[in-house]
Amino acid sequence: MDRELYFDEQQLKKFKAYTIVTKIFTYTFLIILALFIIIPFYWMIATSLKTTAEVISQNISFFPRELTFASYAAVFERAPLFTMYMNTILVGFFTTSLTIVSVIFAAFAFSRLKFKGREVIFSILLMTMMIPGEVFVITNYMTVNTLGWIRVPEGAPLHEIIGNYAAMILPFVGSIFYTFFLRQTFRQIPNELYLAAKVDGLGDFKYLFKVMVPIAKSTIITITILSMIGTWNAYIWPSLVTSSSNSALWLVSNGLNEVFRSTIELSGPNSVLNQQMAGSALVTLPLLVVFFLLKDYIMKGVSRSGIKG
Amino acid sequence: MLEFKKDGWKAAIALGPTLLLLSVFTFYPIINAVLMAFKQDYVFLSGTYNGIGFGNFVTILSDPKFLDALKNTSIMVFISVPLTIILSLLLAVALNSVKKLRGFFQTVFFLPYVTNTIALGLVFNVVFHKDYGLFNSVFGLELVDWLGSGTTYWRAMFVLMVYTIWNGLAFKIIVLLSGLQSIDKQYYQAASVDGANRKRVFGKITVPLLSPMILYVTITSFIGAFKVYTSVIALFGKGAGQTGAYGPDNMLITVVGYIYEKLWASGTPFGVAAAGSIILFIIILLITLVQFWISKKRVHY
Numbered sequence: 001m002d003r004e005l006y007f008d009e010q011q012l013k014k015f016k017a018y019t020i021v022t023k024i025f026t027y028t029f030l031i032i033l034a035l036f037i038i039i040p041f042y043w044m045i046a047t048s049l050k051t052t053a054e055v056i057s058q059n060i061s062f063f064p065r066e067l068t069f070a071s072y073a074a075v076f077e078r079a080p081l082f083t084m085y086m087n088t089i090l091v092g093f094f095t096t097s098l099t100i101v102s103v104i105f106a107a108f109a110f111s112r113l114k115f116k117g118r119e120v121i122f123s124i125l126l127m128t129m130m131i132p133g134e135v136f137v138i139t140n141y142m143t144v145n146t147l148g149w150i151r152v153p154e155g156a157p158l159h160e161i162i163g164n165y166a167a168m169i170l171p172f173v174g175s176i177f178y179t180f181f182l183r184q185t186f187r188q189i190p191n192e193l194y195l196a197a198k199v200d201g202l203g204d205f206k207y208l209f210k211v212m213v214p215i216a217k218s219t220i221i222t223i224t225i226l227s228m229i230g231t232w233n234a235y236i237w238p239s240l241v242t243s244s245s246n247s248a249l250w251l252v253s254n255g256l257n258e259v260f261r262s263t264i265e266l267s268g269p270n271s272v273l274n275q276q277m278a279g280s281a282l283v284t285l286p287l288l289v290v291f292f293l294l295k296d297y298i299m300k301g302v303s304r305s306g307i308k309g
Numbered sequence: 310m311l312e313f314k315k316d317g318w319k320a321a322i323a324l325g326p327t328l329l330l331l332s333v334f335t336f337y338p339i340i341n342a343v344l345m346a347f348k349q350d351y352v353f354l355s356g357t358y359n360g361i362g363f364g365n366f367v368t369i370l371s372d373p374k375f376l377d378a379l380k381n382t383s384i385m386v387f388i389s390v391p392l393t394i395i396l397s398l399l400l401a402v403a404l405n406s407v408k409k410l411r412g413f414f415q416t417v418f419f420l421p422y423v424t425n426t427i428a429l430g431l432v433f434n435v436v437f438h439k440d441y442g443l444f445n446s447v448f449g450l451e452l453v454d455w456l457g458s459g460t461t462y463w464r465a466m467f468v469l470m471v472y473t474i475w476n477g478l479a480f481k482i483i484v485l486l487s488g489l490q491s492i493d494k495q496y497y498q499a500a501s502v503d504g505a506n507r508k509r510v511f512g513k514i515t516v517p518l519l520s521p522m523i524l525y526v527t528i529t530s531f532i533g534a535f536k537v538y539t540s541v542i543a544l545f546g547k548g549a550g551q552t553g554a555y556g557p558d559n560m561l562i563t564v565v566g567y568i569y570e571k572l573w574a575s576g577t578p579f580g581v582a583a584a585g586s587i588i589l590f591i592i593i594l595l596i597t598l599v600q601f602w603i604s605k606k607r608v609h610y
Contacts, residue, residue, distance in 0.1 A: 022507075026403045030410075033400060034417045037475065041420065043443050044432045060446040102330070105323040113316035113323065121324075128335055132536060132593055134568050135586040138345070138579055139338030141572060142353055174330035204319055235427055235539045240572065253427040260431060261547050273435050280428035291423040299419055302480065303487035 044284070048072065048277035055274050071278035075259075078275065080247045081282060084255040091168045091238075091251060092231035098173040099227055100220060106174075107182035108208050112194065125176045137237070140171050144241055151243035164249055167241045172230075178223045181305050185219040186212055222301030225294060232287050252283045345583035353579050365584035374559070375585065378567040381466075385563070386534040389470045389477075394527060396474070397481035402515065404482070405489045415486070422479035430543020433472045456544055458557050465544075465556050472540050477533065481526045488522030489515070520608040524600065531596050535589065538565040564589050 047055060048071050050064045075081065109115075110122055144150050149163035156164075189212060197207045213220065232252060239254040250258065260276045291298055345351055346365055348358035369375050404414055421429070436443045437455035445453055454460045455468050496514050505513070516523070541561050547554040555562040562570070564585065571582035 023407075026407055029399070030403050030407070030414050033396075033478075034414055037417055037420060037478070039443070040429060040432045040436060040475065043436055044429075047435060055441055060441065060443065102327040106327045109320045109323040113320045115316050115320040118320075121328075124336075125331075128339065130594065130597070131339060132532070132586070132589055134536070134565055135342045135583075135590055136335055136338035138568070138572065138582050138586060139341040140334055142579065143333065143338075145353075170330065171334040174327045174334065176331070176335070179327070204316070229423060233425055235542070236569070240569070253425055256425075256431070257427050257542065257546070261551070271441070273438065273441060276431050277435060280425075280431045283425050283428040287423050287425065288420070291420075295416065298423065299415070299483060302419075302422065303483045 041284075044277045044280050047274050048281050050274050052271060052274060056271050071272075071274040072282070074272075074275050075278045075282060079255060079259040079279060080250065083248060084250050084252045085286070087249060088232060088251045091165065091234075092228045094165075094169045095172050095231055096224055096227040098169070099175050099178060100224060102173055103175060103178045103182050103223060104208070104213060104220070106179045107186050108212065110179070111183045111186035112208075112212075113204070125179070129176050129180070136171075137240075141240055144171075150241050152246065152249065153243060154246045154248060161249070164242060168234075168238055168251070171237070175227075178227075182216060182219055182223065185216045189215055218297070218301075221297055222305060225290075225298055225301060226305065228290075229287065229298075256280070256283050342583045342586055345580050346587045348580050351578075351580035353577055358580070365580045366588075369581055369584050369588070374562060374570075375564075375567050377560075378562045378564045381561055382535055382537065382564045384466065385470065385473065385537055386531060389473050390527070390530045390534050392470075393474050393477050393481060394523070394530060397478050397485055397526070398519075398523070400478065401482050401485035401489055402511070404486055415483075418482050419479045421476050422483075426476065426539045427543045429476070430472065430540055431546060433468065433475075434544055434546055437468050456556070460557060462560055465561055468544060469537075469541060469561060472544060473534070473537065476540065477530065481530065484526055485519065485522055488519050492518045520604070524604045524608050528597055528600055531600070532593050535593055535596075536565050537563045538569065541566060564592075 046062070046064055049067050049069070050061070051066055051068050051070070054061060054065055110118065141150075144167040147163060147167075148160065149167035152160045152164040193211055194207060197211060202210065234251060235253040235257070238251045239257070242249045242251075242254065244254075244258050247255065247258070256279055260272075260279060347361050347363070349360055349362050349364035351358040400418065404411055404418075407414075434456055435441075437445075439445070439452055439454040439457050439459070442455070444455070445451070453464070455464050492515070496518065497510065500510050500514060541555050541563060545553060545556050545561075553559075555566055568582045568585040568589070571578050571585065
């Protein structure tokens, strides 16, 4: 329906002015909040590229007067960054791939198989989703401690090191939330496909991998990405189970926090604020690169699954 | 053991490993936490304790540090959560109403979701630095100490809230925006035929139809805010178990922070930690129930 039909000229003008004012107002609001989000990122990069003299000078510079990568070189010397990256990728890889396998089988069992106690087990799982992780952490800490998987010192024998990695991986493999999430996708697959597969003589597990997994591909990719982001962000558990003096087992978050804590100078001529920012940038950038490569998947995935980071 | 119907053995193969892991790292820990919370003077290494009772709850509820933690967490929850939700609702509506640059803004607002809490905490630590910080210089404040030894309670709390709001917007915006986009356009067309103004449209169409999403975001935000911990550690740049990890005199210790402190404390009072985690669970449960109860009247599914 045409709007103009109901308006005389004056009303139309008024309407147009009103629209423009709202637009200006909306964009101003968006720009101010976008700046609020962007400035910390900008300040991180800008500070990391400044010389120490500039960082501690009285009049603050919004743009670096003199660009230098010295802080980045210093951070690579101060922190075992490659070890931290490798550990995080290793822990993330094993956590994610074991999670995916476990979740696919569990979601399959709950969506397709018929067995006694299915509803009971499933309701128990749903109930535990309500319970905050802090409730389990205490006992998990005791369990890995009893197994000798905790705070392995430098130069420990290989089986102890593997134990320490296992302590960082195994507690996160069985994921009720992801099982629930994938089960939702599996349940949308029409029953006819299953019956057709049965007629063709496909076994249950073959049907799972030949039909269900390919159909649920985008959900599985979402779970993979979210699980990797989770490991990259993990701080509490790694800092509990690894030794703060054994840098060979640091992940990015707790390593970064170990390197830049009270022992270093934050003001005066020996200030390392620029190094602190270079360290933060080096931990932040890999994730941002992955984000820009997989932007659509990540944003759609988060809005679909509703997972809080 | 469970008696399986026809797919029994397949289910055992498919579920067995997962249930085993969940039993060790989820089910048993929940039961054990409840048991530990009631064991008095529980010593982890020897497994000894002095009878069953409410001793740990008495200890924790009369510990000024825990009461501080409860106070700090509640202030965080009841100020920053409503602020973030209102802000993200306005942003989602604004994003939904523009065409140009929507993708750009959406990406910008999503960025905090894909960053590392510790790394960006260190950035906020520098932005609010007393001598060389951007915040003091932009607002012309002379050497105001926000996070160092000279800070005050409300200054430190202010920075913590700014950081949690900065960090939390992304998730809420994206959930609310996807909710907005799923609202049927016919409602808006009908409203414009009836000549309803923007305020009315927002109050009578957008908010009611978005209410399930708002409820979901509110509940997850409340739960998330009750579990604040890593951001505090990140802002003050100290490790857990160190003095000053929660600010000078541990002024910003949170409930979760208190629980973890007990894992580092001498004698490792795990029973007290377990009691703390049970209290946290009860608080979260109550808040969720209250929100569901309120929503019964207000949420339109």
